[in-house]
Amino acid sequence: MPANLPPHYHVLEERLRRARGTQEKIAITEEMYALLPKHKGTDKMQADLKSRMAKLRKEPQGSKGGATRFTYHVEREGAGQVMLVGAPNSGKSSLLGRLTRANPEIADYPFTTRKPQPGMLDHLGVGIQLVDLPPLSLEHMESFVPQVARYGDCMLLIVDLSDDATLEGLGEVLEVLESAKIVAEHTDRRVAEEDRHPSLAYLPTLLVGTKADLDGAQERLEVILELYPDRWPSLTVSIEDPDSLARLSAAIYDQLRVLRVFSKVPGKPADMSRPYVLPRGATVEEFALRVHKDFAKGLAFARVWGEGKFDGQRVNREYALQEGDVVELHR
């Protein structure tokens, strides 16, 4: 019997592969178990997940499960972990400082940032973790930096558009990524699951040209795009231009391939203050599972408000939700 796994199950599998904190692993495994359809065809998978959970719960509290190999580990928080990767002085910390409440050290000389620093970006009520990293370069780079980067969900490849050495810097960054077995893939053209090499980390990447307010920025971007045609989606930003930062924030959200869904209790207005964040393509059933593990079992139907449907349209559990939908679950 085919297992018929919901799409989010595979997202969780991927996260579990990358997770290193024991608590994080337990949480992901529990979620996988809740999502797993319970029938004969998944008996073995159910047993396997249960024994994995039991094993994890026996691990000593605070164990990082192998993290000792790395100097730093940034526990994932929010809807996704986005790594800020780039050459020295390219403007990574400045972006973290503008997009989140973090207060990183920023200076007009290279190698200012010495260790990873996370911050939370709020995009339409969705918390997205940005991680500012020390620079990547062929010289003077601590080996832990790419090791931290490879565990992210996505990557921003930061290039300084005010600097004539930016092409050289980008070349070095790509070399470091390659030797760290990190594939900076196009956000819209991800390598299919079955074609991935197990030892490589595939990070959807967005090219971010910084310091767009300075002379020659556009020309330098054109040179980069000519050299790497359509390799990644790109955009330019300046910390002086709030509109460009808002565009970046939206592009980061888009990169995560998630959607926001709001919950509504029958007879009450929807709770628009707290979106549920689900993978794109998620169904009403997956939403119900997220609201409460038991809710999905007794689900009879749902009513949905949103674009392209009648207000309160009645839908079944297989209905694929869309960004911004309001959902009322009925048992």
Ligand SMILES: Nc1nc2c(ncn2[C@@H]2O[C@H](COP(=O)(O)OP(=O)(O)OP(=O)(O)O)[C@@H](O)[C@H]2O)c(=O)[nH]1
């Ligand atoms: N004009 C202008 N300057 C910027 C912009 N973004 C960053 N800078 C300047 O660029 C310099 C380097 O910025 P950082 O944010 O420290 O760069 P970084 O990539 O974190 O540097 P490292 O930690 O050394 O790798 C600082 O002097 C910033 O003020 C921008 O959009 N416009």
Ligand SMILES: [Mg+2]
């Ligand atoms: Mg920095």
